[in-house]
Amino acid sequence: MGWNSWNTFGPKVTEADVRGTADFFVEHGLRDLGYHYLVIDDFWEADQRVDGRLTWNPETFPGGIPALADYLHERGLKLGIYSCCGTHTCGGKPGSYRYEEIDARTFAEWGVDYLKYDGCFHPPGADMKQSYRRMGQALRNSGRDIVYSLCNWGLGDVWTWGGQVGGHLWRTTGDIQDNWNSIVKIGFRAQKELAPYAAPGRWNDPDMLVVGMRGKGNAEVIHGHEGQGCTDDEYRSHFALWCLLAAPLMIGCDVRRMDEVAAGILSNRALIAVNQDPLGIQATCIGAHRNVEAWAKPLADGSIAAGLFNLGPGPQKTAPLAWETLGLPETTACCVTELFTGEVRGRWTRCYSSGEIPSHGCEVLRIVPQPA
Numbered sequence: 001m002g003w004n005s006w007n008t009f010g011p012k013v014t015e016a017d018v019r020g021t022a023d024f025f026v027e028h029g030l031r032d033l034g035y036h037y038l039v040i041d042d043f044w045e046a047d048q049r050v051d052g053r054l055t056w057n058p059e060t061f062p063g064g065i066p067a068l069a070d071y072l073h074e075r076g077l078k079l080g081i082y083s084c085c086g087t088h089t090c091g092g093k094p095g096s097y098r099y100e101e102i103d104a105r106t107f108a109e110w111g112v113d114y115l116k117y118d119g120c121f122h123p124p125g126a127d128m129k130q131s132y133r134r135m136g137q138a139l140r141n142s143g144r145d146i147v148y149s150l151c152n153w154g155l156g157d158v159w160t161w162g163g164q165v166g167g168h169l170w171r172t173t174g175d176i177q178d179n180w181n182s183i184v185k186i187g188f189r190a191q192k193e194l195a196p197y198a199a200p201g202r203w204n205d206p207d208m209l210v211v212g213m214r215g216k217g218n219a220e221v222i223h224g225h226e227g228q229g230c231t232d233d234e235y236r237s238h239f240a241l242w243c244l245l246a247a248p249l250m251i252g253c254d255v256r257r258m259d260e261v262a263a264g265i266l267s268n269r270a271l272i273a274v275n276q277d278p279l280g281i282q283a284t285c286i287g288a289h290r291n292v293e294a295w296a297k298p299l300a301d302g303s304i305a306a307g308l309f310n311l312g313p314g315p316q317k318t319a320p321l322a323w324e325t326l327g328l329p330e331t332t333a334c335c336v337t338e339l340f341t342g343e344v345r346g347r348w349t350r351c352y353s354s355g356e357i358p359s360h361g362c363e364v365l366r367i368v369p370q371p372a
């Protein structure tokens with residue numbers, strides 16, 4: 001759990017943004033909810049290496065990365081940084097190809113706790129898996145505990161080998177955008193077959209959260225236009241699905257400017273608990289009726305988290321969610337609570353019947369079997 005600069009700040013990220021975000025995390029309780037990693041994405045780097053080493057852009061990061069790491073550590077937060085397995089980063093800055101050992105050592109010396117490692121400008125013909133493996137080894141050799149986040153957009157079915165090369169999480173798709181179609185494509189569609197590959201310490205990553213961006217993302221910075229963003233219901237469904245998927249929760253909006261609705265979604269303790277559940281199981285789609293998909297996963301205490309997501313254009317009721325599809329005996333009485341509202345929906349046997357679900361909205365349930 002944490003934050004990443006890319007979705008909102010893109011190439012314009014500065015040290016002041018990272019410090020300001022850290023201050024906000026501490027003052028407004030995001031740190032205490034578990035959001036610990038602040039990751040500076042591409043464009044922190046200077047245009048050239050100095051004495052063979054990566055260094056920061058002195059104009060946008062005047063205090064330097066080590067001082068920034070200290071600033072975060074003093075506040076109980078962790079620093080993430082970005083590089084690329086190719087000769088250049090996606091933004092054209094120096095990449096780590098064949099500099100893996102020295103770069104990993106440099107990051108460790110600076111006090112970096114997390115590396116997002118991208119896949120641009122990889123030399124044609126070279127084996128990308130080997131390049132990711134070299135950085136994995138270099139991070140282990142660095143003597144510092146550094147989370148290794150692979151970002152090759154799912155190429156070569158990275159979920160089948162990301163863990164073997166030392167990765168703790170791996171991007172499974174291209175970049176998310178702040179609109180509903182993107183959430184459907186990256187979340188509901190692309191994750192359907194991936195549950196078997198997730199487990200504690202090795203996670204599928206469907207990319208960062210767009211909750212709260214409201215169309216003010218880097219699409220504007222890069223392409224010069226402002227998007228529409230998502231509706232409240234769409235942001236709710238996005239967050240709920242990522243929680244059920246046991247996906248990394250990396251906030252992508254400018255938290256200093258987010259509205260109350262977005263803050264409420266990102267701070268929902270019941271959903272965060274589903275995301276952070278110690279079993280670390282990624283939800284699967286257990287059924288669909290009309291436009292409503294049901295996703296569910298078992299939790300460590302014997303209860304089940306389930307989401308009913310209306311992907312259709314209008315409000316809808318859906319077929320009852322049958323205990324059979326959840327692997328529960330029909331006769332089990334369960335207490336059902338909706339996690340966005342906190343409403344207890346009562347005791348149910350055999351199945352649960354939802355209310356009407358708004359277009360692109362959801363009900364997220366914790367289904368707790370009661371002792372007989």
Ligand code: GLA
Nearest residue numbers: 006041042090091118151175
């Ligand atoms: C790629 C990644 C993004 C971001 C940019 C930075 O597109 O997928 O998440 O890191 O590069 O240039």
